[in-house]
Amino acid sequence: MHKPIKYAEKGLTLAADAGFRVFDFLNRFNQRPSFTPAWADKPLLKSHEKVKPPLGWPRETDSLCPKCVREARQEILDGKRDYKILLNEKVGEIKATIIERDGKIMMVKDCPVHGHFEDVMAIDTAFFKHLEESFPGSDMRAHNDEKLHNPGSSTIKYGRGSVLTIDLTNRCNMMCDPCFMDANQVGFVHELGWDDIKTLLDNAISIKPKRQMSVQFSGGEPTISPYFLDAVRYARKVGYNSVQAATNGIEFAKSADFAQAAADAGLRYAYLQFDGIGNAANSHRLVGNLFDVKLRAIENLHNAGVDIVPVITILNGINNEQVGRVVQFALDNPKKINFLSFQPVSFTGRDEEITDERRHAQRYTLSHLAHDVKDQTGIGEPVRDWFPISFMGTFTDSADYVHGPQADWGQLNCGCHPNCGVGMAVMID
Numbered sequence: 203m204h205k206p207i208k209y210a211e212k213g214l215t216l217a218a219d220a221g222f223r224v225f226d227f228l229n230r231f232n233q234r235p236s237f238t239p240a241w242a243d244k245p246l247l248k249s250h251e252k253v254k255p256p257l258g259w260p261r262e263t264d265s266l267c268p269k270c271v272r273e274a275r276q277e278i279l280d281g282k283r284d285y286k287i288l289l290n291e292k293v294g295e296i297k298a299t300i301i302e303r304d305g306k307i308m309m310v311k312d313c314p315v316h317g318h319f320e321d322v323m324a325i326d327t328a329f330f331k332h333l334e335e336s337f338p339g340s341d342m343r344a345h346n347d348e349k350l351h352n353p354g355s356s357t358i359k360y361g362r363g364s365v366l367t368i369d370l371t372n373r374c375n376m377m378c379d380p381c382f383m384d385a386n387q388v389g390f391v392h393e394l395g396w397d398d399i400k401t402l403l404d405n406a407i408s409i410k411p412k413r414q415m416s417v418q419f420s421g422g423e424p425t426i427s428p429y430f431l432d433a434v435r436y437a438r439k440v441g442y443n444s445v446q447a448a449t450n451g452i453e454f455a456k457s458a459d460f461a462q463a464a465a466d467a468g469l470r471y472a473y474l475q476f477d478g479i480g481n482a483a484n485s486h487r488l489v490g491n492l493f494d495v496k497l498r499a500i501e502n503l504h505n506a507g508v509d510i511v512p513v514i515t516i517l518n519g520i521n522n523e524q525v526g527r528v529v530q531f532a533l534d535n536p537k538k539i540n541f542l543s544f545q546p547v548s549f550t551g552r553d554e555e556i557t558d559e560r561r562h563a564q565r566y567t568l569s570h571l572a573h574d575v576k577d578q579t580g581i582g583e584p585v586r587d588w589f590p591i592s593f594m595g596t597f598t599d600s601a602d603y604v605h606g607p608q609a610d611w612g613q614l615n616c617g618c619h620p621n622c623g624v625g626m627a628v629m630i631d
């Protein structure tokens with residue numbers, strides 16, 4: 203038996219929902235056209251003009267054969283095939299089917315050469331459905347991008363992406379496993395020169411819609427690039443306001459002066475590798491006092507005025523029991539930790555060749571995360587409090603209307619697929 207107030211709340215919720223549906227229906231008639239902002243050549247979209255990809259299940263989707271992709275890449279590196287096949291042919295592409303089996307959402311696919319593959323996409327079908335139903339639709343079509351958005355069949359069609367990742371170097375001052383870049387071990391150094399960095403940033407501004415993006419300098423370890431500070435400074439100079447470094451934090455821990463120099467150059471966020479609480483939870487990266495290093499980096503960055511986002515790569519059965527402790531760490535340090543970024547492991551780079559058994563055992567999906575947060579902290583209902591990252595577009599659209607046609611930049615809009623990422627905001631008082 204619920205308290206009477208719960209029935210009143212439920213009634214209010216239903217009434218608000220019905221009221222909004224009526225408003226939404228009536229609002230379709232006699233709409234005034236949207237304005238075309240200075241940062242695009244097309245008008246802002248009305249919500250009913252936004253497109254959505256096919257959603258739900260069972261459904262067929264485009265996918266890749268992991269073995270065909272690796273073989274094609276090796277042939278290109280060995281000079282046996284021209285890289286342009288990536289533009290003109292559907293290298294490694296196969297069809298996949300998304301199905302429900304045993305209460306889970308699965309992706310299954312068959313390659314005519316390499317056989318059958320399958321993987322778990324979600325362990326909670328209601329959660330998966332909720333995310334897809336919350337997808338607000340894509341941004342306007344990308345334009346003025348013919349020379350840049352041309353990577354064959356994976357060309358970006360809508361919006362402009364929300365994160366520009368620039369790998370400054372493949373060198374690193376660590377040697378982790380996992381490492382999605384296989385830093386230090388590929389047998390060659392790949393490092394961008396100043397002209398490369400400048401060209402990437404200049405080209406990125408030419409794409410329309412000219413929306414804000416997170417510019418993330420990554421690697422390897424970006425702070426050991428000789429151009430790290432210049433790159434941060436130039437990104438801010440051309441107008442990007444969310445400039446980040448995806449870092450293991452070692453250089454910032456070693457030197458408060460370096461943290462201050464990065465802040466002075468315009469570094470806004472440190473996207474800080476962070477696997478759990480305590481040195482033991484970080485020991486698989488083979489640095490004995492790595493958690494102490496993280497704490498020192500957080501101190502120096504915070505004192506310099508850089509916002510800190512711990513980034514937790516989660517492997518099922520390895521560190522997923524740390525989810526609750528990391529959330530608690532953030533709640534205990536609200537002035538230093540701005541938000542958390544949990545990243546279910548991606549078996550690429552150094553982990554590309556793992557066995558099927560290990561991949562199935564360590565696979566960690568967004569639905570695993572939502573349930574671990576609830577189970578370990580008591581915070582958040584998976585089907586109520588979690589939303590696809592693209593849901594933020596609803597607020598972005600409002601801000602674009604408020605800023606008006608003369609605004610120089612559009613707001614950041616992540617139109618990524620609802621199967622791609624989730625967010626939950628926790629209010630801290």
Ligand code: SF4
Pocket residue numbers: 374375376377378379380381382383384385421422423450475
């Ligand atoms: S710190 Fe990052 S880039 Fe460096 S080895 Fe570890 S995972 Fe790879």
